[in-house]
Amino acid sequence: MSEAQVERQRAASGATLLVLVGLGIAFALLVAFLAAAKTHSGPIFGEANMLYTALVLYVGASTLYVGYGVTGIERQVNSASLLTAIGFVANTAAVAHRWSIAGRPPFSNMYEMLLSFVWTLALMTLIAERQYKVKIIGSITMPITVISVILMQLLPSDVRPLVPALQSTWLQVHVTLAMLSYAACALSFALAIMFLIKDNMKTESFQALTSAGMVAVYAAVLLTRFRAGALAVTAYDLEGKSEVMISRGRPLFIQIPDLGWLYLLVLLSALAPLVLYIAGQVKKNQLLFDYASKGMFVTLMLQAAGLAIFMARVRTGHYGSAEANGLYTSALTANPFLLAAMVGGIIIGLLYMLLLWRREELNRMMPSAADLDRITYKIICFAFPLLTLMIASGAYWANQSWGTYWSWDPKETWAAITWLVYAGYLHMRITRGWRGRRAAWFAILGFCVVIFTFFGVTYLLPGLHAYAAG
Amino acid sequence: MGLEASWNKLYRTLTSVRTGIFFIIVVGIFSALGTVILQRPTSEPEAMQRAYSPETLLWLDRLGLTDIFHAWWFVAVVSMFCICLVFVTMDRWPNTRKIYATPVRFAGPSFRACLPQSVQIAVADEAGAYSTAERVLSSFGFKPERVTEEGATGLYAEKQRFSVLAVYLVHLSLLFIFAGYYIVDGIVGYRGNVMVPEGQARGQITLRDNRGGESKKTLPFLIRCDGAGEETYADGRPKKWWSKLALIENGKEVASKTIAVNDPFVYKGIRIYQASMGQTGTPKTLTFTATPKNGGAPEIIRIPLNGQATLADGESLSVLRWVPDFYIQDNEVYNKSNFPDNPAVELGLTNARGETKKLWIFYLQGNTTRGQDAPYEFAIRGAQMTQFTGLQISHHPGQYGVWVGVVLMAFGLPIAFYAQHQRIWTTIVGDDRGGKFLWMGGIANKNRDRFQNKFEQIKTALQKELGANAADGNARKREEKTLTKA
Numbered sequence: 012m013s014e015a016q017v018e019r020q021r022a023a024s025g026a027t028l029l030v031l032v033g034l035g036i037a038f039a040l041l042v043a044f045l046a047a048a049k050t051h052s053g054p055i056f057g058e059a060n061m062l063y064t065a066l067v068l069y070v071g072a073s074t075l076y077v078g079y080g081v082t083g084i085e086r087q088v089n090s091a092s093l094l095t096a097i098g099f100v101a102n103t104a105a106v107a108h109r110w111s112i113a114g115r116p117p118f119s120n121m122y123e124m125l126l127s128f129v130w131t132l133a134l135m136t137l138i139a140e141r142q143y144k145v146k147i148i149g150s151i152t153m154p155i156t157v158i159s160v161i162l163m164q165l166l167p168s169d170v171r172p173l174v175p176a177l178q179s180t181w182l183q184v185h186v187t188l189a190m191l192s193y194a195a196c197a198l199s200f201a202l203a204i205m206f207l208i209k210d211n212m213k214t215e216s217f218q219a220l221t222s223a224g225m226v227a228v229y230a231a232v233l234l235t236r237f238r239a240g241a242l243a244v245t246a247y248d249l250e251g252k253s254e255v256m257i258s259r260g261r262p263l264f265i266q267i268p269d270l271g272w273l274y275l276l277v278l279l280s281a282l283a284p285l286v287l288y289i290a291g292q293v294k295k296n297q298l299l300f301d302y303a304s305k306g307m308f309v310t311l312m313l314q315a316a317g318l319a320i321f322m323a324r325v326r327t328g329h330y331g332s333a334e335a336n337g338l339y340t341s342a343l344t345a346n347p348f349l350l351a352a353m354v355g356g357i358i359i360g361l362l363y364m365l366l367l368w369r370r371e372e373l374n375r376m377m378p379s380a381a382d383l384d385r386i387t388y389k390i391i392c393f394a395f396p397l398l399t400l401m402i403a404s405g406a407y408w409a410n411q412s413w414g415t416y417w418s419w420d421p422k423e424t425w426a427a428i429t430w431l432v433y434a435g436y437l438h439m440r441i442t443r444g445w446r447g448r449r450a451a452w453f454a455i456l457g458f459c460v461v462i463f464t465f466f467g468v469t470y471l472l473p474g475l476h477a478y479a480a481g
Numbered sequence: 482m483g484l485e486a487s488w489n490k491l492y493r494t495l496t497s498v499r500t501g502i503f504f505i506i507v508v509g510i511f512s513a514l515g516t517v518i519l520q521r522p523t524s525e526p527e528a529m530q531r532a533y534s535p536e537t538l539l540w541l542d543r544l545g546l547t548d549i550f551h552a553w554w555f556v557a558v559v560s561m562f563c564i565c566l567v568f569v570t571m572d573r574w575p576n577t578r579k580i581y582a583t584p585v586r587f588a589g590p591s592f593r594a595c596l597p598q599s600v601q602i603a604v605a606d607e608a609g610a611y612s613t614a615e616r617v618l619s620s621f622g623f624k625p626e627r628v629t630e631e632g633a634t635g636l637y638a639e640k641q642r643f644s645v646l647a648v649y650l651v652h653l654s655l656l657f658i659f660a661g662y663y664i665v666d667g668i669v670g671y672r673g674n675v676m677v678p679e680g681q682a683r684g685q686i687t688l689r690d691n692r693g694g695e696s697k698k699t700l701p702f703l704i705r706c707d708g709a710g711e712e713t714y715a716d717g718r719p720k721k722w723w724s725k726l727a728l729i730e731n732g733k734e735v736a737s738k739t740i741a742v743n744d745p746f747v748y749k750g751i752r753i754y755q756a757s758m759g760q761t762g763t764p765k766t767l768t769f770t771a772t773p774k775n776g777g778a779p780e781i782i783r784i785p786l787n788g789q790a791t792l793a794d795g796e797s798l799s800v801l802r803w804v805p806d807f808y809i810q811d812n813e814v815y816n817k818s819n820f821p822d823n824p825a826v827e828l829g830l831t832n833a834r835g836e837t838k839k840l841w842i843f844y845l846q847g848n849t850t851r852g853q854d855a856p857y858e859f860a861i862r863g864a865q866m867t868q869f870t871g872l873q874i875s876h877h878p879g880q881y882g883v884w885v886g887v888v889l890m891a892f893g894l895p896i897a898f899y900a901q902h903q904r905i906w907t908t909i910v911g912d913d914r915g916g917k918f919l920w921m922g923g924i925a926n927k928n929r930d931r932f933q934n935k936f937e938q939i940k941t942a943l944q945k946e947l948g949a950n951a952a953d954g955n956a957r958k959r960e961e962k963t964l965t966k967a
């Protein structure tokens with residue numbers, strides 16, 4: 012009896028902490044957003060306003076979905092669903108407006124791709140909820156849409172005419188297929204995670220998984236941006252409203268002193284729970300798992316602090332560069348992916364906290380493990396042919412535009428690796444009857460490769476190459 | 482171990498799914514490596530030297546890690562995977578063929594015992610039971626047929642039999658793609674570049690091999706550029722690059738087309754792409770200002786590079802020499818590059834008596850002929866430079882194999898994943914107490930949980946239809962079911 016009380020009490024204090032951290036993050040994000048928000052001119056139902064409306068509604072929906080995860084009150088999910096649906100309408104209006112202005116579907120740059128991605132993800136969330144009764148899915152997918160919309164506020168959004176290489180019908184075909192298949196992969200990932208929860212995978216294992224994710228995020232940041240204790244960010248010309256370039260395609264990096272050390276500390280704090288978990292596994296010592304669990308709080312706090320300091324220092328101050336003389340300013344606008352990586356790390360941490368404190372309630376809210384397993388499989392069955400056609404259409408387009416249908420460029424190669432992973436999943440499932448955990452892990456691996464193909468190849472691989480020089 | 486035994490072992494290894502998966506994983510790992518290490522075919526040699534120290538680069542080159550995708554061992558692993566595919570297909574095909582061509586239509590006792598889904602329903606009369614079963618199965622979209630074998634009768638119904646072939650379609654498509662890329666294009670394919678100035682023709686292209694070296698190749702035709710241009714948007718960003726090309730074979734023009742980015746020219750399997758555009762160091766026409774020394778109004782005069790024009794007083798002016806980047810040595814004008822960085826022009830001014838005076842203009846050194854003996858002072862006013870078009874030429878006949886593979890895959894994959902071969906058998910069985918039962922069993926080749934649901938629905942429908950008879954056999958049916966399961 013007393014044990015149960017202790018248990019409940021801990022859960023309650025945990026929830027308070029969660030809410031506090033959540034509010035802190037929300038506030039930080041809001042500041043970031045307002046700092047970067049553009050002046051909203053144009054028609055009332057124009058793209059900028061509609062997107063802003065969608066953002067507000069998606070933030071509300073995310074909060075309710077996550078709140079539903081905490082409290083388990085069914086009413087909240089209905090409101091969340093309603094907010095998502097209205098937000099989706101606004102999102103659709105934004106897409107339609109941009110489409111009509113540009114005279115082509117919005118697929119040509121990162122901003123437009125994210126616009127389409129958010130739209131697809133919101134749609135798929137609604138479908139998953141209605142069709143498959145997976146109500147909790149929004150607590151994972153809606154925060155992703157929020158991050159994406161905030162990212163979009165930081166990216167250049169003016170409608171630009173297409174450069175010659177992109178003037179092709181195949182652009183539309185290729186990108187539509189990519190968006191659909193990637194969104195489906197994201198959904199299958201969320202479902203696979205839910206399967207693992209429902210399948211009674213140990214909370215410690217989720218903690219290790221989350222920790223590994225955070226380590227990957229900060230290792231990627233440090234690998235490309237750590238400069239002898241300083242953190243390199245892209246210089247931004249505040250008056251000219253553009254990045255400062257050294258030469259074509261090579262932005263100028265400026266160094267914020269000491270921030271590199273802080274991020275190294277964050278990386279170590281994220282690594283500590285993982286190490287403790289492994290030690291706990293090896294020594295079969297429960298105490299180590301408890302320490303690991305405490306470590307998760309520490310790293311989450313440090314990450315939130317790191318994000319706040321990052322935003323404060325990027326916004327105020329002039330910094331020097333190793334590559335050019337003089338002092339330069341920077342802006343959040345110029346570093347959207349650094350920001351996204353950090354916010355991403357915090358979000359997965361919060362999701363883990365949610366699991367830690369509200370596992371029972373989450374379990375109750377989810378469909379059965381067998382159903383989740385089956386739905387994951389169905390979604391991948393949907394994604395895989397699209398993935399195949401996406402690669403094929405890309406090859407066909409390359410044959411029209413680059414002079415060869417396959418040139419082993421990193422993006423192509425990673426798309427092929429993604430294809431191999433999902434082909435492996437389906438093969439094992441169909442011919443070997445792989446079900447349950449093995450299949451779920453396979454689906455998770457598949458989405459990790461998708462993320463790497465989508466962001467990692469673009470922002471990490473050329474980075475690796477550029478810094479290998481120094 | 483004898484030869485046969487070794488062969489059997491090798492055969493077993495090559496036909497196992499595990500071997501195929503192993504090779505595919507190896508391909509995946511090396512592909513990933515190939516995106517992290519700079520690759521010679523896609524990077525500039527300078528970039529490679531900047532990225533790696535000379536010793537590292539030497540070793541990377543030796544190990545083939547700077548051109549992984551064309552390294553012999555990478556191609557070997559891909560080939561091994563293809564060989565596995567072929568062996569797996571050879572191994573599985575006879576069985577599939579049997580299922581496809583001569584399916585088991587009557588479920589004998591031993592066959593019945595193997596089926597994952599089955600049910601027994603007590604019935605009174607055989608013929609009635611069959612017609613009821615036929616009706617129920619038809620309502621689920623099956624086309625049951627009556628079969629008689631060894632004196633026993635039964636029903637056989639199936640759906641989507643073709644789906645057992647889909648996996649072969651997918652495997653075949655992979656073979657087409659690999660063969661197209663590695664065999665056909667690896668051996669006869671090429672890709673190169675050529676720059677063609679406006680008004681000229683070229684028949685030789687520069688190929689860059691996978692090690693970063695260069696070689697020349699002569700095309701079976703000449704490419705003549707009849708014009709090239711660039712259009713820009715209002716903000717100065719490029720909108721369109723185009724070139725008007727004509728192909729000359731054996732001295733005759735055989736084809737022509739205006740190409741643009743994303744719109745190549747295909748002639749006899751050779752594709753010509755718009756890759757870049759620029760200006761040569763040579764002008765098409767030059768414009769001069771001619772100011773009479775006796776105080777008349779200045780005249781503007783335009784002359785094609787090798788042409789001439791007549792001035793107002795009847796003297797004729799021609800461009801004798803164009804030097805894009807001059808220097809002077811021993812009182813002679815020489816050229817040092819083809820970039821028009823420091824141009825000089827030699828003019829010829831011919832009067833009515835046919836006497837020609839030679840005059841020099843050095844553009845960056847005053848841009849005038851002042852001080853030279855002539856009735857005019859000339860200055861360069863402008864030049865319209867000759868464009869050149871940078872073309873990429875490729876010949877990849879293997880692409881047709883690849884496209885065939887892609888189409889096969891586009892058909893094969895959905896069938897392989899979504900269609901399932903569903904088979905249902907029914908027959909009348911009796912027990913030792915003299916009872917008669919309609920036995921029904923079924924199986925699907927994939928997605929068995931989905932089929933299980935369907936089987937349950939059919940079972941329920943059948944039980945309802947046979948309801949009157951089923952009631953008394955209920956207890957026994959349950960007992961039978963547990964027996965079948967055991």
